[in-house]
Amino acid sequence: MTEIHPQSGPGRPGTARPAPNKAVLIGVGTLLIVLTNAVIFILPPLLPIIQAQYGLATVAETTWLYTALTLGGGAGFILLPRLADLYGDRNAAVAASTFLAVGALVPAAGDSYSTLLVGCILMGFGGAAQLLPLGFLRRNLGADGITVGVAVLVVATGVGIVVGMIGGGLIVESLSLRGFFIILTIVCAVTAIACHAVIPHTPPAERSGRIAVLGTVWMIAWVAAILLTLTQGLVWGIAALIPLIAGIVGGIAWVRVERRSTSAVFDVALMKAPLVTASCVCIALFAAVNSAFLLLLSTYAQITPENLRPADAYGLGLSALQTGWLMAPFAAAFLIRGTVLERALFNGRGATVFVIGALISASGLTWLAVAHGQQWHYLAGAAVMGLGIRIGYAAGFTMVQMAVPEEKAGMAAGIAGTSMAVGFAFGTALVSADLGASLVPVVGTGLDVAAKGLYGIGYWLSGLLALLVVVTVLVSRARSGRRVCAAAS
Structure with a gap:
């Protein structure tokens, strides 16, 4: 049976923190998850417009947008939740929301395919914000933290998927791409402000921990190689075996090194x-x-x-x-x-x-x-x-x-x-x-x-x-x- 670690109430022993407003905290967590999932799933309905507006000759060029989001997300999933453990939930949530805002601002200002690719990478990284409520709800809601955090994650993910798909359809019918990214920038900026105002500013959860730079970069590299193969494999053909093999070998070697590491x-x-x-x-x-x-x-x-x-x-x-x-x-x-x-x-x-x-x-x-x-x-x-x-x-x-x-x-x-x-x-x-x-x-x-x-x-x-x-x-x-x-x- 999986070891169950008891919840420690609104604070860890020896720390005094004011009780947060439960409903407001859940609301901000829900907003983060819905927003990040909507950003991902709003893209499919927009692909025909993107291809036409930027004069993309092949479907392969449009699939790079998915690849950029996926690679950015792979790095974000590894780093952002760990940053929350080491530097505080509020700081991590504000940083993630800022990445989302800047990622939306880049194509809004540049209005080109290249700036859209850069924006997708940044938004993909910030999209890992969907995992952060698991941490700050668990740390601030006491015994119900795990149950509430997982419920909010699951429910808001489903809502975000459909909101994204419906929102993409509305944009196709009534907005320009640039107008959409301007609105998205504003929404993400407001989300960053809400995170700063609502999420308690508590001491880092893991005071003595640190991020193992080499191990983290190594993990991002082999995960990215595998994700790159999965997203571009059909386009590259047999050449996709190169990053796939590199990713698998790198992952196996990473696991062996991590087992012996003192700062895994x-x-x-x-x-x-x-x-x-x-x-x-x-x-x-x-x-x-x-x-x-x-x-x-x-x-x-x-x-x-x-x-x-x-x-x-x-x-x-x-x-x-x-x-x-x-x-x-x-x-x-x-x-x-x-x-x-x-x-x-x-x-x-x-x-x-x-x-x-x-x-x-x-x-x-x-x-x-x-x-x-x-x-x-x-x-x-x-x-x-x-x-x-x-x-x-x-x-x-x-x-x-x-x-x-x-x-x-x-x-x-x-x-x-x-x-x-x-x-x-x-x-x-x-x-x-x-x-x-x-x-x-x-x-x-x-x-x-x-x-x-x-x-x-x-x-x-x-x-x-x-x-x-x-x-x-x-x-x-x-x-x-x-x-x-x-x-x-």
């Missing part, structure tokens, strides 16, 4: 705790399922059947805004409070919760693999998928948080967040490869789209990812059982 980036003992490593793998798998589902839905929904040859025709012909509304049941499912499942997590039955989330997700994907030709098919599937992924995320982040004391809450969030980033990139790469396997022409445009049958294959592949969660849990429990037997003997 992540606590090696944490990763050895029962179900913690498995929880990180499960978070990555749920994130892969999440991204695969979103990509399959948004792509199919926005293809107009009249633009294809009759033999190839498929799609719903929806606008970006209408596609966003189609995702509403997904967000609604994230709002469901799973009190019984939360109790099961704190009673040491996290493996069971993972399996429940995986089977629900697999059932939703099975449904969509068979029925994805009508809007109501997606409305039903999105509700089921939202529930399954919500359970999986909640279980993963809770299990990792329960394994550490509150002064290392940021480090635990960083481990889980990095796993989520890698999983999200993998799911996107998997579905992109599937949808690129066979193409049909769009009449009169010279463009191609995926063949109709590939969507069913994509949903089946995503269902296998969900079932891998069950395999991961079973393997973890078997290994834990062997360790217990070995210790007893």
Whole structure:
């Protein structure tokens, strides 16, 4: 069973801090998470406008925007939560919001493709702010800190995804790109001010700790190499094996060095705790399922059947805004409070919760693999998928948080967040490869789209990812059982 570290009330022993306003603190945490997820998911509906406005000749150039966001996010997930542990929650939240504001300001001022790429890197780094509420809510809400923090993260993530997709559709219909980035700059700046005003300015959670510069840079490098492969692999072809191999070898070497380090980036003992490593793998798998589902839905929904040859025709012909509304049941499912499942997590039955989330997700994907030709098919599937992924995320982040004391809450969030980033990139790469396997022409445009049958294959592949969660849990429990037997003997 995962070691559960008790909460220490509104403050750690020996520190006196005023009790924060719980509702306001939760509100700021929710704002951070919704904003950062909306920034990520507002991009897909804007890609056609970006390609036309900046005269991008190929789709490959537009995919670099995803890559820039992903690489920036990979670094942010590693650094920002750890900065919160070492330098205080308020400082980390203000810094993250400032990165978001500056990232939006750069393309607003420059209004060019190059400035947009730079802005995406900065916004990707600041986007790791979505993990910070796990730390400052846990440290300021006492015994309920983990439960509330994870609930806020999960609920606000679902809301942020749909807000982003709907917001992107509204921007396509009524705003220019420059106008959008100006508004986003203002919103992020206001968020930074709110973080400074609301999040308590407390002493660093880990007074004697420090950031291991070499280990951190090394980790960012090998994670970035893997993320780069997953986001650009289809474009680069066989050349993508170079960063992939470099990332895998670098990661293995990093783990070996970290095990012997006296100032490890992540606590090696944490990763050895029962179900913690498995929880990180499960978070990555749920994130892969999440991204695969979103990509399959948004792509199919926005293809107009009249633009294809009759033999190839498929799609719903929806606008970006209408596609966003189609995702509403997904967000609604994230709002469901799973009190019984939360109790099961704190009673040491996290493996069971993972399996429940995986089977629900697999059932939703099975449904969509068979029925994805009508809007109501997606409305039903999105509700089921939202529930399954919500359970999986909640279980993963809770299990990792329960394994550490509150002064290392940021480090635990960083481990889980990095796993989520890698999983999200993998799911996107998997579905992109599937949808690129066979193409049909769009009449009169010279463009191609995926063949109709590939969507069913994509949903089946995503269902296998969900079932891998069950395999991961079973393997973890078997290994834990062997360790217990070995210790007893």
